[in-house]
Amino acid sequence: MALRPVQVNIKALDASAVGRFWAEALGWSAYSPGVVTYVGPAGGPVWPDPVFVCVDVIPVPELKTTTKNRVHIDLATTSAAHQAELVARLRALGATPADVGQGDVPWTVLADPEGNEFCVLEPREVYRDTGPIAAIVVDCADPRAMVRFWGEAMDWTLHAVTDDQAVFRSAKGGGPYLEFLRTPDVKTVPDRVHLDLLPYPGDDKEAEVARLRALGATDLDVGQGDVPWTCLADPEGHEFCVLAPS
Structure with missing residues (x-):
């Protein structure tokens, strides 16, 4: 049994507007099947996407705090010119510089229209085949501890681990990397952005959730009520959800 990351979940006051921003940013399309806005490759919504980790924007009543x-x-x-063009295009779409x-770094840090930070990287060979999202990056205190949990939680392959960084990617290749970076700051507010994981067809969601609890995950009440997904937190408190197979 194992789980796979299928989407980055972003909370927003205006889910439709933030979804449109990310669709334009990624060169994908925004789909609104209900109150949420799903952002995935053009050509019609495919869920879960077989290659990419997509974006799901959900409406919430609270503004983002000033905490990163x-x-x-x-x-x-793919090039310095592409980086400059993308930064200019994103700023025209409503992104703002973020400190x-x-x-002094070669990448550019921006925030989406509701203040969610992201980076436009300089060209790097390692990300040449990822698609528009190079990596999903998680700040943490102990990358090695994250490997012990996330390496068992999901079926992605560990590419590297040091005291400062742990790097995973789907065993199938393609799509983004998942990177845990050591940072000095600690978690002080609920996560505005988190990962959603999905069991494989035929696997039992509740058995997967029980397995995660045994690995150190804890139950999380974010006011979700009676829903088909389960909200959990990893050993450092990062929130994530285990979705129900469709």
Whole structure:
């Protein structure tokens, strides 16, 4: 048994507007089957996408705080010209420069129209085949501890681990990396951005949830009520959801 990341969940006051922004940013399409806005490759909604980790924007009544999100998206570029063009296009769409203490770096840090931080990376060979999302990045205190939990929680392959970083990617290749980066800050507010995981067809969701609890996950009440998914937190408190297979 194992789980796979299928989408990045972003909370927003205006889910439709934030969904449209991310669709334009990624060169994908925004689909609104209900109150949520799902952002995935063009050509009609496919869920789960067989390659990419997509974006799901859900409406909430609260504004984002000024605290930096502990989960963010890194966008891939293919050249310096592409990076500059993408940054300019994103700013025209409503992105704003963000200072998260990055200093003088070759990537550009921006925030979407509701303040969710993300990075536009300089060209890197490692991300040449990821699609528009190079990596989903999670701030953490102990990357090695994250490997012990997430390496068992999901079926992605561990590519590298040090005291400062742990890197996973789907065993199928293609799609983004999932990276845990050591940072000095600690979690102080609920996550505005989190991962959603999905069991494989034929696997039992409740058995998967029980397995995660045995690995150190804890139950989380975010006011979700009676829903078909389960809200959990990893050993460092990062929120995530286990979705029900459709």
